[in-house]
Amino acid sequence: MKVLNVIINLINAAVLAGTPLLLATSGEILTEKSGNLNLGVEGQMYMGAIAGLAGAWFAEQWFGTGGMIPLIIAVIFSFIMGCISGLIYSVLTVTLRANQNVTGLTLAIFGTGFGKFFGEVLGHKAGGFVAVGQETKAMFGNINFGKLTETPFIGTLFFRYNWLVYFALIIAVIMGWYLNKTRSGLSLRAVGESPGTADSAGINVTRYKYGATIIGGGLCGLAGMYMSMVNQKGIWVTDCVSGYGWLAIALVIFSTWSPLRAIYSSIIFGGLTVMYMRIPIPGLPTAIYMMFPYIATIIVLILTSIKQIKEHAQPASTGLNYYREER
Amino acid sequence: MTDQKINNANMPEQPDAPCPPAQDMHPSMKEPFVRMTKRGGITKRQRVAVYIICFILALLVGALMLLAIGKNPIHAYRDMVVGSFGTAIATAETVRIAIPLLIASVAVGFAFKMRFWNIGAEGQILAGAIFCSYIVIHSINNENYIGKIPLHLLMVVLAMVGGALFGFLPAYFKTKWETNETLFTLMLNYIAIQYVIYLQSLRTWQHPMSTYPKIVDFSTFTEGKVELPRMFGVHIGWIFALIIAVVAYFYLTKTKHGYEISVVGDSLNTARYAGMNTRWIQIRTLLISGALCGFAGYLQVAGANHTLTETSAGGVGFTAITVAWLAKLNPFVMIPIAVFIAMLQKGSLFIQSTMRIPASAADLLTGLILFFMLGSEFFIEYKLVFRGKQNISPIEQKEVAA
Numbered sequence: 179m180k181v182l183n184v185i186i187n188l189i190n191a192a193v194l195a196g197t198p199l200l201l202a203t204s205g206e207i208l209t210e211k212s213g214n215l216n217l218g219v220e221g222q223m224y225m226g227a228i229a230g231l232a233g234a235w236f237a238e239q240w241f242g243t244g245g246m247i248p249l250i251i252a253v254i255f256s257f258i259m260g261c262i263s264g265l266i267y268s269v270l271t272v273t274l275r276a277n278q279n280v281t282g283l284t285l286a287i288f289g290t291g292f293g294k295f296f297g298e299v300l301g302h303k304a305g306g307f308v309a310v311g312q313e314t315k316a317m318f319g320n321i322n323f324g325k326l327t328e329t330p331f332i333g334t335l336f337f338r339y340n341w342l343v344y345f346a347l348i349i350a351v352i353m354g355w356y357l358n359k360t361r362s363g364l365s366l367r368a369v370g371e372s373p374g375t376a377d378s379a380g381i382n383v384t385r386y387k388y389g390a391t392i393i394g395g396g397l398c399g400l401a402g403m404y405m406s407m408v409n410q411k412g413i414w415v416t417d418c419v420s421g422y423g424w425l426a427i428a429l430v431i432f433s434t435w436s437p438l439r440a441i442y443s444s445i446i447f448g449g450l451t452v453m454y455m456r457i458p459i460p461g462l463p464t465a466i467y468m469m470f471p472y473i474a475t476i477i478v479l480i481l482t483s484i485k486q487i488k489e490h491a492q493p494a495s496t497g498l499n500y501y502r503e504e505r
Numbered sequence: 506m507t508d509q510k511i512n513n514a515n516m517p518e519q520p521d522a523p524c525p526p527a528q529d530m531h532p533s534m535k536e537p538f539v540r541m542t543k544r545g546g547i548t549k550r551q552r553v554a555v556y557i558i559c560f561i562l563a564l565l566v567g568a569l570m571l572l573a574i575g576k577n578p579i580h581a582y583r584d585m586v587v588g589s590f591g592t593a594i595a596t597a598e599t600v601r602i603a604i605p606l607l608i609a610s611v612a613v614g615f616a617f618k619m620r621f622w623n624i625g626a627e628g629q630i631l632a633g634a635i636f637c638s639y640i641v642i643h644s645i646n647n648e649n650y651i652g653k654i655p656l657h658l659l660m661v662v663l664a665m666v667g668g669a670l671f672g673f674l675p676a677y678f679k680t681k682w683e684t685n686e687t688l689f690t691l692m693l694n695y696i697a698i699q700y701v702i703y704l705q706s707l708r709t710w711q712h713p714m715s716t717y718p719k720i721v722d723f724s725t726f727t728e729g730k731v732e733l734p735r736m737f738g739v740h741i742g743w744i745f746a747l748i749i750a751v752v753a754y755f756y757l758t759k760t761k762h763g764y765e766i767s768v769v770g771d772s773l774n775t776a777r778y779a780g781m782n783t784r785w786i787q788i789r790t791l792l793i794s795g796a797l798c799g800f801a802g803y804l805q806v807a808g809a810n811h812t813l814t815e816t817s818a819g820g821v822g823f824t825a826i827t828v829a830w831l832a833k834l835n836p837f838v839m840i841p842i843a844v845f846i847a848m849l850q851k852g853s854l855f856i857q858s859t860m861r862i863p864a865s866a867a868d869l870l871t872g873l874i875l876f877f878m879l880g881s882e883f884f885i886e887y888k889l890v891f892r893g894k895q896n897i898s899p900i901e902q903k904e905v906a907a
Contacts, residue, residue: 217687221872266876275886276879279622279687280830284879287823288872291865298863299574421695428688465703472692472699479692483684503543 188456190334196448198404200346202426203440204353205397212390213370213495217282219398220423221289222263226399227406228293230256234310244313260399264392272387275499297414310412318407353437370493373500428475541887559877567870581856588855589848597738603847605801607746609825611753612797614834615790619770625690627822629668629795631697633802636667638813645726653730660803668799669792676791680784701815724811733808740808753836827875
């Protein structure tokens, strides 16, 4: 029984830790399906993280209440900030044809600086450090399902999460449906696989690339909000995103560009990031234990590159800009 | 990120390569309001003008952000210059920041020229620092049996081996199975950081009196053997950094290796047709790139910090990417740019204390400048033609660019 409890608690923690990964991975999958390889997820998450926290904090100041209004504003702000970051990326790579890798890396650097800069400014403003009130914090806490939450095992396994966990799952499922079952999703995939062909078929390549990258950025912004509002409980911590954005890019490869497979891969990686706290291995130093997700990422990268399956590969045009005149 | 199609607009190298003659886009029924055509070439002066305009625009956007938080941007920019070059001490500190930045930029530039997206300079620097710290700790724990010069020679060799190893791993897998090198090198960064944290918890690496997990100060425990000599107030690493930049320039432009690197970067297939051993070229270049970063790690240990911490690389690996790209991967140009970015970093530390502006303003500004520079490439390659106008003067275009 004790072992089972440990495992169930680990899964619970893994899902909680994996949710921002799932949101960001879904966003990045959408982006990459349009042929844009956005390496700036880390920066986008930072931008979303600070926008969400700042939104919640200002809403508390303006409306004088915690709870629902700050929550909504945090969601809107972080999503819009993520969209803006996606827009910056699209303008540079799609319209101005800048190198995708470098633009993404710049976005990572800029976004990280942006988050830390405004996080600290907000801290000055709040007189020391930013923290949202209890009521707002509770909105990002676990939902109380009453009896269901109390059920042994099942409760911990399924009903002891915050709303964003369920939201992220729904997003991933919707995206899987969108990409595989809708006409628009098919067009998007065509743009990512072969923009020249898609263009000939009358698909507006530019619009799809912009749309996917901006919405994808918005999801990364929400993932960032999860880091600041849920993981750090509404307090600004300078290193709040701490590499999750990069893990998300790796997860895109691990889930082979499928939002549905991203669900379990994000839970696995969530588990790897929290395992050192839950299941101590005697004789293994914590610092070495904390390398696990990174080592696992490398192993996954190598293994997926060794056995490349055609249907599960990266969209063919990812990383390359589309030049209509060179078609 | 697999294959190497050549996109003209994105090639920073060959600045003066002749562009194809200007050709308009296919004739359409109705002329669009604005369309773009490839330029027939651009003079050096026009190019510089575009860069300067973009640079000023980046500073203006930065100024808006400063205004948004209620700070005077003119004061802030002035203080940044004063804080980084106002006094001899400040200048020395700025140069000290620029040293690892320049070396890492050169290293990253090698890899980028091959379109090998090495973002693991951070980890490679740390690997160098870790490897060379081993010999220092070994010496300390055995009554400093190694003399000063042998100690430094051993440190340099070990540091370069460590950095090269971290460069080799992703290159090996990339060339064998096309393993994504961006994420591979990035993950190695985190592994290196965690490893330093692990070392800090080891009894043999700690200060005997310390209760806090921290590696000993090498300088006091080796009777100063570990310290690099100084010249003009900065450890002599700056001389090495300059030499590396100059040698790298000639390596890239005047040697067979350098030529191979550019061909591999332009088109892997062309390189293969030409009978080049592309796999070895990539691995070799990453070994050099990693070794250079490792050397920067050695300078951080022996010159700057005299100890090893998880921040020994301190974001240099990422900033180096910006420096390398802003310099169009030209090691000579990297010298002033590395100094400029170091100035931003030192200056932002200064305005943090004088104006309470967070020091991350440096990252923000660096990102903005690079964004604008990336965007500016378009206006160098293409010109916009508005409906009804056949030709547009370069001056007007810059207004469009603005």
